Amino acid sequence: MNIVVCVKHIPDPNIPGELEGGRLKRSGVQGVLDPGDEFGVETGLQLKEAHGGEVTLVSMGPPTAMEAIRRGLSMGADKGLLVSDDALQGACALVTARVLAAAIKKSGPFDLVIAGVESTDGYTGTMPSTLAELLDVPQVTFVKRLDSADGTIRADRQTAEGYQVVESPLPALITVTAGVNSPRYASFKGIMAAKKKPVDNLSIGDLGLSSEEVTSMQQIASVGSAEARKAGEVIEDDGTGAQRVAEFLKEAKVI
């Protein structure tokens, strides 16, 4: 089973982010493999261990994004592909999907593409679905449990109410939720081996994409700080306390 895992290098979410011209500051900031993508890499590795084949990591980003690919390779992935191009700075989700689709097609035939549900920096959550359309394969999003057999996958798909059991033929694209598995540590042997694994560096020219195709359609109108967290509501029990707690939980869609 040949598996492609989309990975993203993002500013370390444990360090408060800074803005730069309406965008998250990325250069000169400590970066990490998006923690959400670690679940994707682990899913890919488990499938490879069960069925054989190869796990290829695909990423778009500045040259420093290589760090995220190396980390995935250290966990056990086989090879990497990084698309870096100055023209892609600030690319919107659609452009990102086009670039990744072109890169995935170029990397060869695949059975399954795996992505996180959404990135931990941009949070649009639209890229994987767009990518599936561009690759013309079925998509199963929000996967919280995955079984695979010859030529098909069967997934528990998380919904607001519970979960659906969905089957899909391969090739397909899935997005995995945090909790689908426990990502392994990169072993020291894996770290030592990672530097010897092949990684392709491509530009948009190598992918045959035109400049229109990589021009972002999306514009950022404004950026503001998130509302400061408010103090919690204190409910004094005057006999209706339980009822009010239940209403609060209902409103939060917890019950």
Added chain:
Amino acid sequence: MDAVDFLDLEPLLTEEEKMIRDTCRRFVGDRVMPGIEKWFEAAEFPVEVATELGSLGLLGMHLSGYGCAGTNAVSYGLACLELEAGDAGFRSFVSVQGSLAMWPIWKYGSEEQKQEWLPRMAAGEAIGCFGLTEPDFGSDPAGMRTSAKKNGSDWVLNGNKLWITNGGIADVAIVWARTDEGVRGFLVPRNTKGFTTRDIHRKLSLRASVTSELILDNCRLPADAVLPGVTGMKGPLSCLSEARFGIVWGVMGSARACYECALEYSKTRIAFDKPIGSFQLTQEKLVNMMLEINKGLLLALHLGRKKDDGNLAPQQVSFGKLNNVREALAIAREARTILGANGVTLEYPVIRHANNLESVLTYEGTSEIHTLILGQAITGLNAFA
């Protein structure tokens, strides 16, 4: 400015070294920190963690082949630092397994001995210990009484070894004993007749680590139990030089944990209506800690690069061990004063590190012995012979 990496040493590390350090730090956060207060208080080492340390690649990580990761010395040092920032008991486990038990097999063992033990030890499935110190011979190990006598083709060992880290949980002990040809190393498997261990209780330091006595009472071993590659005190002493190198780094982990804790505390603890970190005396303490941690790391890194270049002298390792353990202990004690009464409870890591460092000050060459090694190196005069 970074309050910890004040000198910006980060760019001096390679990507691979940083990845190994970060992986180790994450493991310590996930697997050591949640349990360490309980293990320290209960005086137990969670032996089930051994295989996890093994699959991470920490055991014998700087050795090549036989299932070992084959990292450089700096990576090994960084891993020791992160482990000891958790607890020196864990770092001691890894030091003993990798540098004192696996290293002599790797360096002086026969191919059969290597095949038999190293892969399992790298995986954490077999645990090793190192028996050199005796009840009456610590700083002067050459005076050891433990003997190995030829009997036919077998060896018969008699004697006691004391203060042996991992002794009670070891599957194999590397025992150093006096023979007619000089001191030799023997591989003693756990169930060998005539070999028993007894754990030492009531320690108030390195409580999350097993310390034991090894008892050899007419312990009969086959001819191939001896390490063929070395005869004389050079054998055990070269092992110690390996392990001491890890300590040079490890103690900076204890020091960093104490400093970070004291720094955070000083900014939130209010006295006389101000955070205590705003007082000049507290700032001086914090600055002195930060200075010594950065200097100690520079020293460790310099020694690590020299080790990787193959030109690190044992006396230079003594320099590192003497300085960094001394400073780490001073930092731990100073941090304790910033935490006031809170500093003596296990709610905070400081007293645990301070207590652990009392052992580290003594084991693997006391600070006195390292001082005299340096004294001899600069004067040419031997103070202990």
